[in-house]
Amino acid sequence: MTETTRRARGGGGAARRAARTAVSFETAKYIERNIPNFEVLSEEALVIIETNAEIILEEVGVNFPDNPAALTRWRDAGADVQGERVRIPKGLARKLIKTAPSSYPQHARNPDRNVVVGGNNLVLAPVYGPPFVRDAAGGRRYATMADFRKFVKLGYMSKWLHHSGGTVCEPTDVPVSKRHLDMLLAHMTLSDKPFMGSVTEPSRASDSVAMADVLFGGLEDRTALVSLININSPLTFDSVMMGALEVYAAANQACIVSPFIVGGAMAPVTVAGTLTQVAAETLAGIAYSQLVRKGAPVIMGAFVTSIDMNSGAPTFGTPEAAHISYGVGQLARRLNLPYRSAGSFCGSKLPDAQAAYETANSLNMGLLAGVNFMLHACGWLEGGLVSSFEKFVMDADQLGTLHHLAKGVEIDENAQAMDAIREVGPGGHFLGCAH
Amino acid sequence: MTETTRRARGGGGAARRAARTAVSFETAKYIERNIPNFEVLSEEALVIIETNAEIILEEVGVNFPDNPAALTRWRDAGADVQGERVRIPKGLARKLIKTAPSSYPQHARNPDRNVVVGGNNLVLAPVYGPPFVRDAAGGRRYATMADFRKFVKLGYMSKWLHHSGGTVCEPTDVPVSKRHLDMLLAHMTLSDKPFMGSVTEPSRASDSVAMADVLFGGLEDRTALVSLININSPLTFDSVMMGALEVYAAANQACIVSPFIVGGAMAPVTVAGTLTQVAAETLAGIAYSQLVRKGAPVIMGAFVTSIDMNSGAPTFGTPEAAHISYGVGQLARRLNLPYRSAGSFCGSKLPDAQAAYETANSLNMGLLAGVNFMLHACGWLEGGLVSSFEKFVMDADQLGTLHHLAKGVEIDENAQAMDAIREVGPGGHFLGCAH
Numbered sequence: 001m002t003e004t005t006r007r008a009r010g011g012g013g014a015a016r017r018a019a020r021t022a023v024s025f026e027t028a029k030y031i032e033r034n035i036p037n038f039e040v041l042s043e044e045a046l047v048i049i050e051t052n053a054e055i056i057l058e059e060v061g062v063n064f065p066d067n068p069a070a071l072t073r074w075r076d077a078g079a080d081v082q083g084e085r086v087r088i089p090k091g092l093a094r095k096l097i098k099t100a101p102s103s104y105p106q107h108a109r110n111p112d113r114n115v116v117v118g119g120n121n122l123v124l125a126p127v128y129g130p131p132f133v134r135d136a137a138g139g140r141r142y143a144t145m146a147d148f149r150k151f152v153k154l155g156y157m158s159k160w161l162h163h164s165g166g167t168v169c170e171p172t173d174v175p176v177s178k179r180h181l182d183m184l185l186a187h188m189t190l191s192d193k194p195f196m197g198s199v200t201e202p203s204r205a206s207d208s209v210a211m212a213d214v215l216f217g218g219l220e221d222r223t224a225l226v227s228l229i230n231i232n233s234p235l236t237f238d239s240v241m242m243g244a245l246e247v248y249a250a251a252n253q254a255c256i257v258s259p260f261i262v263g264g265a266m267a268p269v270t271v272a273g274t275l276t277q278v279a280a281e282t283l284a285g286i287a288y289s290q291l292v293r294k295g296a297p298v299i300m301g302a303f304v305t306s307i308d309m310n311s312g313a314p315t316f317g318t319p320e321a322a323h324i325s326y327g328v329g330q331l332a333r334r335l336n337l338p339y340r341s342a343g344s345f346c347g348s349k350l351p352d353a354q355a356a357y358e359t360a361n362s363l364n365m366g367l368l369a370g371v372n373f374m375l376h377a378c379g380w381l382e383g384g385l386v387s388s389f390e391k392f393v394m395d396a397d398q399l400g401t402l403h404h405l406a407k408g409v410e411i412d413e414n415a416q417a418m419d420a421i422r423e424v425g426p427g428g429h430f431l432g433c434a435h
Numbered sequence: 436m437t438e439t440t441r442r443a444r445g446g447g448g449a450a451r452r453a454a455r456t457a458v459s460f461e462t463a464k465y466i467e468r469n470i471p472n473f474e475v476l477s478e479e480a481l482v483i484i485e486t487n488a489e490i491i492l493e494e495v496g497v498n499f500p501d502n503p504a505a506l507t508r509w510r511d512a513g514a515d516v517q518g519e520r521v522r523i524p525k526g527l528a529r530k531l532i533k534t535a536p537s538s539y540p541q542h543a544r545n546p547d548r549n550v551v552v553g554g555n556n557l558v559l560a561p562v563y564g565p566p567f568v569r570d571a572a573g574g575r576r577y578a579t580m581a582d583f584r585k586f587v588k589l590g591y592m593s594k595w596l597h598h599s600g601g602t603v604c605e606p607t608d609v610p611v612s613k614r615h616l617d618m619l620l621a622h623m624t625l626s627d628k629p630f631m632g633s634v635t636e637p638s639r640a641s642d643s644v645a646m647a648d649v650l651f652g653g654l655e656d657r658t659a660l661v662s663l664i665n666i667n668s669p670l671t672f673d674s675v676m677m678g679a680l681e682v683y684a685a686a687n688q689a690c691i692v693s694p695f696i697v698g699g700a701m702a703p704v705t706v707a708g709t710l711t712q713v714a715a716e717t718l719a720g721i722a723y724s725q726l727v728r729k730g731a732p733v734i735m736g737a738f739v740t741s742i743d744m745n746s747g748a749p750t751f752g753t754p755e756a757a758h759i760s761y762g763v764g765q766l767a768r769r770l771n772l773p774y775r776s777a778g779s780f781c782g783s784k785l786p787d788a789q790a791a792y793e794t795a796n797s798l799n800m801g802l803l804a805g806v807n808f809m810l811h812a813c814g815w816l817e818g819g820l821v822s823s824f825e826k827f828v829m830d831a832d833q834l835g836t837l838h839h840l841a842k843g844v845e846i847d848e849n850a851q852a853m854d855a856i857r858e859v860g861p862g863g864h865f866l867g868c869a870h
Contacts, residue, residue, distance in 0.1 A: 429700055
């Protein structure tokens with residue numbers, strides 16, 4: 001008997017000892033909703049917004065600066081290209097996006113942690129992007145690689161978090177040129193959940209794909225990365241972000257194509273106007289991903305905040321943001337695309353009551369809006385400037401609520417509990433009842 | 436020219452000085468929803484629950500202890516009465532409640548503060564019942580009449596609160612026998628918003644009606660009081676609460692007929708079982724109000740919390756409570772009755788992040804569940820043991836969010852903002868745009 005077959009049989013004291021001492025954390029399966037979506041827009045409003053979005057694409061167009069290859073792709077597809085401006089005739093973008101999948105698996109190192117993006121599902125991922133961290137002991141400070149690794153470990157240990165995320169904080173003590181390598185290594189070695197790739201340079205997207213290829217022993221077209229491609233709203237697709245998108249789409253890796261909108265600054269101050277711009281931008285961006293590679297996996301995104309019109313400060317957990325997120329959900333479902341929005345958003349500088357009100361507003365809204373991929377689902381503080389260790393843990397606990405809400409109401413005979421009500425009768429109590 | 440006509444013309448320096456120095460606080464109109472309700476139960480589930488509720492009423496029945504007059508009313512209406520047990524044949528309760536109004540005004544001292552209970556409306560009222568108060572300076576202590584008066588003043592000054600409430604805290608320094616008189620006097624003199632009557636004794640309900648009659652210079656059948664009648668779940672209607680209901684119904688004053696349910700203790704642990712019991716109890720209680728006086732105004736209530744099955748501690752802002760509240764909303768709308776549920780519920784002992792998460796969960800749920808009258812909308816702390824001054828103010832601010840969410844999305848030409856999007860174009864910003 002060879003050593004290999006003995007191991008495969010799992011025999012021996014060493015194997016038993018290893019199993020006994022192995023550290024393992026329970027992770028909930030991604031949410032599969034059994035409740036309806038909440039919809040605020042009428043059919044009439046949806047048609048107006050969709051029509052207006054295509055008018056904007058045809059009449060105003062979008063800019064693809066510093067990206068001759070993109071302009072060529074658009075021209076070949078039938079768009080009207082003048083300089084860097086791409087005007088997309090009515091119907092073209094909607095036709096192009098039909099090849100984007102409505103749902104697909106994202107593979108994790110541990111296959112038990114694979115997630116399916118789209119459909120009725122909701123995948124929860126942690127905060128993304130803050131240059132600072134804060135905790136009670138150390139206060140607010142620039143994030144380091146040590147902080148980054150701690151957040152990845154926290155995410156790995158969080159039962160209600162399905163995803164390791166990406167830039168859980170910006171490790172500012174590592175040069176930008178090699179930062180993405182260290183961040184990816186942390187996700188790959190300190191967690192077994194799926195994770196995100198780098199987007200700060202096309203070459204770093206290529207590095208991300210190459211590292212994933214090594215990790216999976218050959219990706220073979222499997223989608224192992226979901227990465228965040230922000231649109232430079234209004235209506236601009238810069239070459240850094242588009243360069244990363246081109247790398248990922250070509251490799252069949254997923255991109256969240258997401259307008260980054262501060263309402264009133266990067267989009268009109270009205271909900272309907274913002275929805276029109278979001279629809280135009282996501283149509284153009286997702287159509288472009290399909291020009292790079294038909295069938296490339298995408299997520300229709302909307303990062304929406306509003307500004308305090310007096311101070312200019314960004315605000316979070318507001319009714320306007322909720323309406324926009326409900327509306328984009330309806331638009332995404334009509335386009336048959338997975339949807340990203342919401343998160344543990346707050347403007348507060350501390351993980352206090354203000355932070356919790358705003359966060360709960362946004363988390364509840366995200367669940368009911370039909371979001372499929374929720375980035376920033378825990379740990380967000382101070383308008384996204386800070387990743388908070390304490391808030392990460394508190395928010396992650398609240399994510400459990402979303403799992404239970406999503407289950408809906410059981411109505412089988414046991415749930416009806418008629419025997420229990422009959423047994424207890426008027427004036428009794430149910431604590432000792434057999435039910 | 437007489438003094439009266441001069442005053443009526445508003446002339447004179449004294450009148451101008453009085454107008455200049457008058458203190459006036461803006462109060463928002465009650466919420467009129469322009470958004471859909473969120474519904475978790477299928478038609479099939481609703482029919483099962485409604486059918487089961489009537490089976491419980493017919494087979495198990497409800498108790499009306501120490502109340503011979505109630506038993507006579509039920510017997511005369513066709514119920515099967517044996518001892519204190521009232522078994523209500525299928526169809527009877529549903530027939531009786533048809534005379535209850537689906538919507539009605541509650542009059543306030545200041546007619547501008549009148550509210551309309553029912554329909555798509557949501558009326559917000561403050562915390563009710565805690566024997567303790569807490570603030571940062573004084574800590575946790577027994578509530579006094581001075582605290583009570585302070586809460587009434589806070590409610591008067593709160594823009595997003597439409598209602599002065601009732602027992603905003605229990606003033607424990609005033610004897611119970613005369614406490615209700617002082618509390619009513621405070622609501623009548625320190626606020627001009629509508630308020631609630633006493634329910635701790637039928638004679639105190641009579642006192643409440645008599646005082647309202649004085650305040651309004653003769654009520655003449657106008658509804659000026661909404662009062663909280665708790666059902667002693669499971670399935671028991673005690674004579675103190677029913678005595679108060681009888682007084683109010685006879686005087687055309689409104690009652691919230693509300694099972695007080697700690698899930699797993701006073702009702703089955705399942706959502707469907709609790710909904711069945713809530714439906715049975717509210718059907719019986721509201722039918723009884725119509726036996727006292729056809730057309731008496733009511734609100735179908737549900738106060739629902741769950742217990743931690745390990746510690747027995749009540750929990751708030753939970754998914755189970757949300758499902759029950761969504762479900763009771765559907766049942767109430769099918770019965771064409773106004774609906775009371777939700778509030779600033781939390782289990783936390785301090786107005787901290789836990790309190791805010793749980794409160795935001797419940798407030799958002801209440802708006803989407805179609806609640807018409809939300810008691811406890813601000814100030815609730817420590818599972819309802821404490822009225823918190825700080826949380827009252829923070830919660831009241833959050834209630835503004837509900838007003839804006841309820842407005843829905845405008846889609847007129849201005850809201851579409853096409854000119855703004857055209858004017859700004861790719862890469863610009865909207866801060867200086869004419870829109």
